[in-house]
Amino acid sequence: MMFPGIGETFVPARVRMMFALIFTFMVMPVLLPMVPALPPQIPDMALLLIKEIFIGLFFGTVMRLLMDIVATMGSIIAMEIGLSNAMILNPSLASQSALPSAFLSTAGLALVFVTGLDELLFRAVMDTYKVFPMGGTFFMSDMVQAFVHLFGESFMLGVQLAMPFMVAGLLFYAVLGVMQKTMPQVQLFLVVIPVQIVGGLFIFMMVLSIALGVWLKFFDQTIGSLFIR
Numbered sequence: 430m431m432f433p434g435i436g437e438t439f440v441p442a443r444v445r446m447m448f449a450l451i452f453t454f455m456v457m458p459v460l461l462p463m464v465p466a467l468p469p470q471i472p473d474m475a476l477l478l479i480k481e482i483f484i485g486l487f488f489g490t491v492m493r494l495l496m497d498i499v500a501t502m503g504s505i506i507a508m509e510i511g512l513s514n515a516m517i518l519n520p521s522l523a524s525q526s527a528l529p530s531a532f533l534s535t536a537g538l539a540l541v542f543v544t545g546l547d548e549l550l551f552r553a554v555m556d557t558y559k560v561f562p563m564g565g566t567f568f569m570s571d572m573v574q575a576f577v578h579l580f581g582e583s584f585m586l587g588v589q590l591a592m593p594f595m596v597a598g599l600l601f602y603a604v605l606g607v608m609q610k611t612m613p614q615v616q617l618f619l620v621v622i623p624v625q626i627v628g629g630l631f632i633f634m635m636v637l638s639i640a641l642g643v644w645l646k647f648f649d650q651t652i653g654s655l656f657i658r
Contacts, residue, residue, distance in 0.1 A: 431489025503530030510629025
């Protein structure tokens, strides 16, 4: 439901269900020894199912949070280079987003599968049965604390990746303010908008590969530290 690439809203629900069914049969021989005996009572069975659903939602929410880092970076970039009103459909979010945000979301999703990180995610799904054994103690407070900590780190990383644009934007508006004071009769803001967009796209071209590389490294390290055993 929340798996990157497969759980996107533009993927038909029937395709997602078929994939989940096939993946279940593929991993069942490996995970079956980790599954305890089924509880004889219906309330115990319901409690076990609820725990597994919460663990799955925790895993999917972490995946979605990591994918939203590049979207956060794109939103900040759009504000700094003057493209915040250039809206386009973002397939990953199923809503309208600024052009840089939609581009980075799609590029990040493609890189996950191109670089082979999708195999790491499938392995992480299987290792959740080692991190959270079925029928074991359910540490809800630890999960919430880990999610809050990861949320702060993800937002900070998104801002840090967009820092070159924030610095360039600050300098640009400072120079523009000085020029406007010296020439108040000229509407400089309308004149320099093309310069702002072209300059922002140039910086975007220069830092794109480095920013996505840093994001992929953070993505890999976070999944490995949380779920891989």
